[in-house]
Amino acid sequence: MQGGSPLIHARSLTKRFGDFVAVDGIDFEVHRGETFGFLGPNGAGKSSTMRMIGCVSPISAGTLRILGMDPVTDGPAIRSRLGVVPQEDTLDTELTVWDNLVIYGRYFGLTRAEIRERATELLAFARLEERARDRVDPLSGGMKRRLTIARALINRPELLLLDEPTTGLDPQARHLLWERLYRLKREGVTQVITTHYMDEAEQLCDRLVIMDRARIVAEGSPRQLIERHATRDVVELRFTTHDEQDAAAEALSATAGGAGAEVEPLPDRILLYTGDGDGTVAAVTGNGVQPSSVLVRRSTLEDVFLRLTGRTLEDE
Template identity: 75%
Template sequence: MTIGQPLIQARGLVKRFGDFTAVDGIDVEVRRGEAFGFLGPNGAGKSSTMRMIGCISPPSGGELRILGLDPVRDGPAVRARLGVCPQLDSLDPELTVRENLTTYARYFGIPRRVARERAAELLDFVQLTERAESRVDPLSGGMKRRLTIARALVNDPEIVLLDEPTTGLDPQARHLVWERLFRLKQQGVTLVLTTHYMDEAEQLCDRLVVMDGGRIVAEGSPRALIERHATREVVELRFAGDSQEAFAGKLDGLGERVEVLPDRILLYVSDGDAAVAEVSARGLDPAGVLVRRGSLEDVFLHLTGRTLID
């Protein structure tokens, strides 16, 4: 493949399961060295897309080239150059932490000596050296995920696919994973990840697509998306009582847009503090007020009318 050609190129990519269309004609390009994200709620088609890119799920339609190769015909050749961290850890419960890495390396045809060296380096990288001789089962969720990430790196891949790398982890464990992924990114590894956490997408992704119902609804850098679809600041108001709706009318004309959610009202404004002052001036007394920066959550809400995490 020629230099500058995208590592992953999808045109009109479709995945169907029976009557259900999980991925409904998406166009994606991932370039070397970038961290690319698929952001969307559960069921948006992110995992199906990742499995197609990982060459373990044949596309139902459209075109897909990975590293310039065909994922179905050249599956083994492509997979040899990918690292995959699936949504559900598929670690080997009958092996120790270290054996999980050395055995996986053997699946790539890596010589035993190299596999041992590589395992030691990677255990160090994901901070699991002390647990090297432990079985997998007693590990915490965060440790298992870090081991899965280490396993995905055992073949020194050109692209690392991470399907919801921090879902189900506690905040501390998430930060540890993010920090490791950030180091990988700095080393120039191409990362492709899915997430329904906007903070994850904002922290890690250079560029992302927002997916909903199997389609791509927006594409760009996190900053560009926020600039285009949200405002600089957002005021979150919570009113006591059952219905936030009743208060919405009194907020007319405040900022660029008002979004009413079941539990709060969002005001899209350029100056949060000024908006809060105006709310008081109108004689309203919300139980909770929060001024924050516009985020990808707002982008998603604006594009789909729904929140990312239901």
């Protein structure tokens, strides 16, 4: 029991749809109380992994244990202790906010009295008290999302699965949601989150994996990942014309190595990865390169992500 056995344990976890391999033999563990993230571009296998964890998609190969149980034989028992926030809302849109909570509680076999008490708390948690008697259909995207999260908590789950919880929300709605998720974390609810927002991952996740093309390509805390896969600073250089930028890129790739920086030319700017941003800027401009704008910033998870998963669009 020391440290507790992991809530989720996956070894060589694989999901195939016909010939297509959606998840290709990944290993990970999620421990009680932590918030664990799956980052990756669209089609990387995040949602397929989440569906397997949610026991709504049978695994094709490997081992998966959730709450110490096997989804193949204990699916309903596992699901009774999970809360699931799917990528697309599955609310009963013809019903009221209140009825959505009641019906969902009944799916878990809760009594009406239990549900009444719990639903009242959850409406406050989701800041939807005033909309309790309204139909769901006309609610805003942020409200529907909060209701979906409230609904997923009706059974007091030990493990909350959130598949892209804030996609499509405006900044206010996102921040409110993050604050609520952080509160749940403090209450000890273990969370697994998929996202392709780096700021979301940095805000919420204690530990995360980056998935690309059905595999895990990196794992660690946000800080560890930045230390391991990016430099401390990034310098962004912009130029007025393409010709100027091309010339600068050529000059830099010949000399910037001397300034301790790695050069990555992009269509609209040149990135220099370096341990010392200001020193690199001085070295570069001293070499006669004249950018129209210079930005020195700290590396973020986004730099790690783009370096590991590439910059090309993957639209299947």
